[in-house]
Amino acid sequence: MKQPSKIFPISSSISDEGHLTISGYDTVTLAAEYGTPLYVFSEEDIRGRCREFATEFHRNGHHTRIVFAGKALLNIAILKIIAEAGLGLDTVSGGELEIASAAEFPMEKVYLHGNNKSDSELELALEKGVGRIVIDNPGEMFRLNRLAEDRGAKPKILFRIRPGIDPHTHAKISTGNIDSKFGFSLNEAMVSVPQAMALKNVEIVGFHYHIGSQIFEIQPFLDAMTTTLEFISEMQKVHGFVTQELDAGGGFAVQYLSDQKPPDIGVYAEAILGHFDNECGRLKIVPPGLTIEPGRGLIARAAVALYTVGVIKEIPEIRNYVCVDGGMADNIRPSLYGAAYEPYLANRMNETPDKVYTVAGRYCESGDILATDIELPAVKSGDVIVVPVCGAYCLPMASNYNGSLKPAVVMVHKGQARLIRRREVMADLLRCDIN
Numbered sequence: 001m002k003q004p005s006k007i008f009p010i011s012s013s014i015s016d017e018g019h020l021t022i023s024g025y026d027t028v029t030l031a032a033e034y035g036t037p038l039y040v041f042s043e044e045d046i047r048g049r050c051r052e053f054a055t056e057f058h059r060n061g062h063h064t065r066i067v068f069a070g071k072a073l074l075n076i077a078i079l080k081i082i083a084e085a086g087l088g089l090d091t092v093s094g095g096e097l098e099i100a101s102a103a104e105f106p107m108e109k110v111y112l113h114g115n116n117k118s119d120s121e122l123e124l125a126l127e128k129g130v131g132r133i134v135i136d137n138p139g140e141m142f143r144l145n146r147l148a149e150d151r152g153a154k155p156k157i158l159f160r161i162r163p164g165i166d167p168h169t170h171a172k173i174s175t176g177n178i179d180s181k182f183g184f185s186l187n188e189a190m191v192s193v194p195q196a197m198a199l200k201n202v203e204i205v206g207f208h209y210h211i212g213s214q215i216f217e218i219q220p221f222l223d224a225m226t227t228t229l230e231f232i233s234e235m236q237k238v239h240g241f242v243t244q245e246l247d248a249g250g251g252f253a254v255q256y257l258s259d260q261k262p263p264d265i266g267v268y269a270e271a272i273l274g275h276f277d278n279e280c281g282r283l284k285i286v287p288p289g290l291t292i293e294p295g296r297g298l299i300a301r302a303a304v305a306l307y308t309v310g311v312i313k314e315i316p317e318i319r320n321y322v323c324v325d326g327g328m329a330d331n332i333r334p335s336l337y338g339a340a341y342e343p344y345l346a347n348r349m350n351e352t353p354d355k356v357y358t359v360a361g362r363y364c365e366s367g368d369i370l371a372t373d374i375e376l377p378a379v380k381s382g383d384v385i386v387v388p389v390c391g392a393y394c395l396p397m398a399s400n401y402n403g404s405l406k407p408a409v410v411m412v413h414k415g416q417a418r419l420i421r422r423r424e425v426m427a428d429l430l431r432c433d434i435n
């Protein structure tokens with residue numbers, strides 16, 4: 001058995017036959033058994049990342065709350081593992097709350113975000129008794145207070161602020177800039193905090209920012225923290241408001257390609273926690289409880305996507321297309337963000353790549369490309385393409401474009417492979433249409 005590159009799930013290996021295995025399961029056999037496209041998750045990887053975040057962010061006596069950003073991947077079986085690991089959950093809609101509830105996720109550990117929450121979503125959050133509601137704008141704060149009064153409730157709230165920091169990531173996944181639809185500007189929050197303090201049916205416990213996703217640089221995390229802690233200090237001086245919680249969001253980058261080198265979680269943790277301690281000391285504020293919300297960093301590397309090669313189209317001196325049976329309907333990230341992936345042949349992991357291919361999907365869009373100009377051994381129809389690092393933001397952003405059926409999902413773990421989401425069937429496509 002050989003070790004595949006670091007971008008595969010923790011429990012991956014290569015069999016004597018040259019097949020990719022995960023937790024001892026041959027991915028080529030899984031593809032034959034469950035069909036493709038197939039997403040295969042490693043339970044060991046998920047558990048390992050939960051432990052890694054906990055260990056690294058609890059260093060030096062810190063009790064950082066780790067809250068999994070469910071938008072990266074929501075599935076009942078996976079939520080049960082996240083809950084068992086003791087993490088919290090960030091949800092962003094009534095729908096996500098219902099999935100958390102179906103997974104019997106402890107509601108006191110659930111956060112509800114969202115920049116345009118409806119009354120019914122706020123009511124659902126009150127009914128379920130979520131731990132935190134993250135307020136995005138002044139109107140929402142007053143609406144929530146009224147809805148909570150009607151029910152005799154007093155939810156704990158955080159204010160989401162826009163610290164005005166550029167995280168130097170893709171523009172579509174930057175969220176803490178001044179020009180953003182998310183959260184309060186500092187000036188707006190300055191006005192709204194005393195108003196919230198005076199409301200009878202909400203308890204303001206602190207502040208939240210999330211500056212973006214897949215952030216390779218450490219400095220933007222530190223800058224956002226400084227800006228927010230200075231604001232917290234100001235709130236204390238001017239309004240006597242003592243912040244209990246600072247929720248610093250997610251955004252930790254993961255390695256998608258063999259030649260990328262994002263910081264390890266321990267490097268982010270050391271820098272962020274050290275900066276937090278120093279800044280609280282400098283500003284002479286009682287350190288609030290710290291929360292982080294990793295999504296991608298926790299789940300992206302836990303899964304691979306498997307596809308079967310169909311048509312191979314070689315256009316002399318132009319490009320060699322390998323067409324697979326999935327694509328943008330199950331992974332929109334390359335089309336939406338120009339995201340780069342590094343596919344391999346799951347059934348020929350040991351063969352030397354000697355030809356350049358572009359892996360295209362099966363959908364009716366020229367932009368339906370999973371990877372451009374990558375090296376693979378000479379590909380044949382029937383080969384199994386494996387795309388690593390597909391655990392985050394692929395399945396939750398999947399669609400039924402071109403009448404496609406969303407893929408099946410299998411979880412492998414020590415001697416057990418189990419279906420955790422069935423493949424959609426044709427009847428699922430017709431379920432909502434009325435004639």
Ligand SMILES: Cc1ncc(COP(=O)(O)O)c(C=O)c1O
Nearest residue numbers: 069210213250251293294295296
């Ligand atoms: C509020 C909030 N928290 C956490 C996350 C998770 O981000 P990431 O998956 O980059 O860790 C997101 C998504 O970007 C988010 O919007």
Ligand SMILES: N[C@@H](CCCC[NH3+])C(=O)O
Nearest residue numbers: 071173175213333392393
């Ligand atoms: N969907 C994005 C991440 C954004 C998360 C939500 N704020 C991605 O695939 O990279």
